[in-house]
């Protein structure tokens with residue numbers, strides 16, 4: 001059941017047509033006509049989860065569990081290794097129930113090697129024991145715990161009881177030996193939710209906001225019994241979510257995801273206070289439609305343009321990018 005569902009998620013993601021707005025377009029960045037920099041000296045590297053990576057980009061959680069997802073995970077992890085960026089796997093719940101499914105996840109660590117960053121993924125009601133197994137399968141550098149209430153409620157067979165999730169996350173945070181990243185799956189994290197997570201010891205939040213992959217639409221395409229089209233615009237836009245969560249202290253690391261497609265999205269996320277940006281749907285589209293070379297070309301272009309924008313802002317490294325004097329306009333300004 002789970003294996004079939006994971007395949008349908010990829011297939012249905014590719015069939016989705018609703019276009020949400022992450023509102024990063026409402027962030028205005030000032031041009032610098034006198035950057036006084038050599039393009040060669042632009043440095044996009046940073047330290048993330050105690051390892052040096054070349055770009056502030058994470059290939060975010062998508063899949064695992066079947067031969068089909070093993071192929072996708074092999075290609076995505078090859079890209080992560082070649083660009084020296086982190087990668088998170090899709091939910092490992094399948095592997096907790098079926099040993100056979102483990103290899104489609106393990107391929108990610110095997111490809112990336114011990115120098116790179118691999119991140120595990122489980123749900124909010126998984127046990128501490130499950131969390132430890134999920135970490136062991138990958139020798140993971142960190143563990144993502146996904147919050148996906150909206151997705152579950154649209155699934156006929158989805159969970160309906162979300163009591164005790166916060167307390168459960170707290171016990172995982174206290175009983176595993178890698179950092180825990182709490183993430184949404186495309187509906188965003190509010191200040192209030194981030195504060196409650198911060199207060200129980202969570203120091204990494206992936207806001208995964210509205211404006212990209214839309215799990216209400218993905219699940220609606222799988223569910224013939226009810227039409228959820230009127231909920232397609234539900235969620236906190238990525239830009240608004242980053243700004244809200246950034247009000248928490250600096251030791252909270254923010255991963256910006258949800259509709260991150262371009263270098264401009266990545267730069268604006270960092271300018272607003274994210275440490276790194278996560279991409280799921282967009283790289284999957286390039287991979288599935290044109291193969292690994294197509295996905296690598298997308299990455300090459302994204303990285304080149306990332307440097308171009310840094311140059312045009314007169315910022316030579318990622319730390320300096322965080323100091324850009326931006327302005328908020330339009331709907332984003334109204335919301336925040």
Ligand SMILES: Cc1cc2nc3c(=O)[nH]c(=O)nc-3n(C[C@H](O)[C@H](O)[C@H](O)COP(=O)(O)O)c2cc1C
Pocket residue numbers: 009010013060061062063089090091121144145146183184185186208209211212213257258259260278279280281282284
């Ligand atoms: C096909 C597909 C499968 C996904 N599966 C998972 C998953 O298993 N666990 C998870 O935490 N997020 C999952 N996600 C959500 C992404 O990690 C991310 O939070 C969300 O897609 C928003 O980013 P995007 O707009 O760049 O796709 C999945 C996304 C896609 C497109």
